[in-house]
Amino acid sequence: MIDLGTRHLVLIGFMGAGKTTVARELSRLLGRPFVDSDAELEKSLGASIPELFAEHGEPWFRDQEHLLIHELLRSDEPAVVALGGGAVGHAGTRTDLEERARVAHVDESVDVCWRRVAASDRPLARDRATFRELYATRKPLYAALADAEGRGSTDLLLGFGRIHVEEGSYGRLPDLIPGEEPFVLVADEAVLELHPPPPSDRLANIYPIPSGERAKSVEVCQSLWDDLEADRSTQLAVLGGGTATDAAGFVAATYLRGLGGWVPVPSTLVGQVDAAIGGKTGIDLAKGKNLVGAFNLPSRVVIDPALLRTLPDAQLSEGRAEVVKTGLLVGRPLWDLDLTDQVRACAAFKTAVCLSDPQEAGRRAILNLGHTFAHGLEAAGGYSGPTHGQAVALGLRAALQLSIDELGLDPGVLAQLEHALPAEPVSVDADAAWAAMAHDKKAKGGVLRLVLLEAMGKPVYGVELSPALVRAALDSLIVS
Numbered sequence: 107m108i109d110l111g112t113r114h115l116v117l118i119g120f121m122g123a124g125k126t127t128v129a130r131e132l133s134r135l136l137g138r139p140f141v142d143s144d145a146e147l148e149k150s151l152g153a154s155i156p157e158l159f160a161e162h163g164e165p166w167f168r169d170q171e172h173l174l175i176h177e178l179l180r181s182d183e184p185a186v187v188a189l190g191g192g193a194v195g196h197a198g199t200r201t202d203l204e205e206r207a208r209v210a211h212v213d214e215s216v217d218v219c220w221r222r223v224a225a226s227d228r229p230l231a232r233d234r235a236t237f238r239e240l241y242a243t244r245k246p247l248y249a250a251l252a253d254a255e256g257r258g259s260t261d262l263l264l265g266f267g268r269i270h271v272e273e274g275s276y277g278r279l280p281d282l283i284p285g286e287e288p289f290v291l292v293a294d295e296a297v298l299e300l301h302p303p304p305p306s307d308r309l310a311n312i313y314p315i316p317s318g319e320r321a322k323s324v325e326v327c328q329s330l331w332d333d334l335e336a337d338r339s340t341q342l343a344v345l346g347g348g349t350a351t352d353a354a355g356f357v358a359a360t361y362l363r364g365l366g367g368w369v370p371v372p373s374t375l376v377g378q379v380d381a382a383i384g385g386k387t388g389i390d391l392a393k394g395k396n397l398v399g400a401f402n403l404p405s406r407v408v409i410d411p412a413l414l415r416t417l418p419d420a421q422l423s424e425g426r427a428e429v430v431k432t433g434l435l436v437g438r439p440l441w442d443l444d445l446t447d448q449v450r451a452c453a454a455f456k457t458a459v460c461l462s463d464p465q466e467a468g469r470r471a472i473l474n475l476g477h478t479f480a481h482g483l484e485a486a487g488g489y490s491g492p493t494h495g496q497a498v499a500l501g502l503r504a505a506l507q508l509s510i511d512e513l514g515l516d517p518g519v520l521a522q523l524e525h526a527l528p529a530e531p532v533s534v535d536a537d538a539a540w541a542a543m544a545h546d547k548k549a550k551g552g553v554l555r556l557v558l559l560e561a562m563g564k565p566v567y568g569v570e571l572s573p574a575l576v577r578a579a580l581d582s583l584i585v586s
């Protein structure tokens with residue numbers, strides 16, 4: 107993942123490529139303000155762009171544009187900024203972009219751009235032949251500046267996440283591992299049987315690890331630390347679900363104080379839409395799950411939806427709960443898309459949230475929608491009762507019901523879950539579930555802080571409600 111840090115995210119691209127629309131969407135997904143440099147310029151100079159062009163000519167206009175962008179990129183609050191199509195023609199602006207921004211190129215075909223602007227009053231869209239020439243001249247400039255390229259927000263976010271989603275991509279894994287040095291593969295032993303890696307001179311060694319939660323143990327890490335033949339430049343690929351990528355990603359973070367990079371190749375839906383994205387790695391201790399770990403951003407994530415064809419239905423359902431959660435957070439019924447598009451949209455959304463909060467200091471909490479209740483139910487079932495996916499399906503119901511009652515969420519949102527994610531109340535000890543919820547990492551000073559929805563796509567986090575209300579919501583998920 108390309109760390110945005112406090113840099114501005116700047117969208118460049120040809121006129122008519124859709125920069126403003128994509129920038130608005132990215133601003134919403136990243137929780138950053140949106141700034142349109144053309145609109146700011148018109149406001150500050152008190153005239154429309156065609157008027158300014160006509161009165162002063164292009165060189166003067168570009169200088170004014172540069173001065174404005176220079177100032178914009180010096181503002182402290184990181185924003186999503188859409189630039190005018192010709193702004194990158196100014197050398198000073200190019201330098202500012204390199205120093206102060208992460209750059210996304212909205213890359214649309216020349217024909218679509220022309221269709222969108224032909225009828226406008228844009229000064230550089232007067233005739234089609236000149237338009238095409240200008241497009242051909244500018245395109246390499248855009249490409250040279252871009253950290254990520256693509257048509258829409260999903261493509262761009264996947265680009266920033268260094269996430270490659272392609273049916274059949276596992277079959278050319280060696281080409282997708284960054285660099286040219288040999289790499290090693292750590293793999294869930296059961297998945298390795300089903301999906302042996304493609305032959306390659308680059309593949310130096312394969313290290314099978316146990317399937318399931320057993321992989322997330324000190325013992326498995328110890329044997330990898332002992333056996334790995336790798337140096338600090340080695341890339342470590344990991345094939346498997348969230349357990350394999352959590353454990354091996356942690357080994358990649360810790361062996362030799364960090365290998366050259368790691369490449370999760372998630373083989374479960376949970377892994378493809380969630381666990382392999384965002385750089386959280388870790389293992390379990392006897393006293394609790396995920397208690398030891400590290401943030402370790404992957405050098406690339408290779409997602410091959412074809413790997414899911416061997417995944418048992420029960421495991422697919424586990425991932426579906428995360429897809430539905432993500433749809434509620436994004437504000438679109440992602441669960442109705444075909445599987446590859448679900449994966450793309452969810453991976454892009456998780457990337458956006460992680461980019462906006464890489465160290466989980468605040469906004470990343472929205473990913474816990476429904477999870478506080480889920481953790482309580484799982485713990486009360488001794489982790490052999492409801493599965494994580496079943497518990498999340500129920501937890502989402504409780505969070506949405508509280509959102510309806512307390513924040514005025516449209517009840518229709520909860521009604522959609524009936525077909526998207528059916529779930530029945532479970533039989534666990536309600537007091538034990540309540541006690542486990544109070545221990546949840548998100549509880550501060552004993553007060554639960556919940557993620558709720560104001561509307562589809564409008565999550566709020568850190569919501570404190572009276573314990574009686576939360577307890578009643580929990581009880582509604584449990585049958586005695």
Ligand SMILES: NC(=O)c1ccc[n+]([C@@H]2O[C@H](COP(=O)([O-])OP(=O)(O)OC[C@H]3O[C@@H](n4cnc5c(N)ncnc54)[C@H](O)[C@@H]3O)[C@@H](O)[C@H]2O)c1
Pocket residue numbers: 294296297300317318319322346347348349350352373374375376377380381382383384385386387396413414415416417418421424
């Ligand atoms: N790091 C994160 O941000 C993050 C996020 C969510 C979950 N997680 C972690 O992920 C773990 C759960 O991951 P999971 O649900 O992927 O479970 P998993 O890794 O245990 O995989 C589930 C089962 O499916 C099998 N399997 C995997 N791919 C297969 C395939 N293609 N065909 C057939 N069988 C296959 C595995 O061998 C295993 O038995 C938990 O430990 C959780 O804490 C981490």
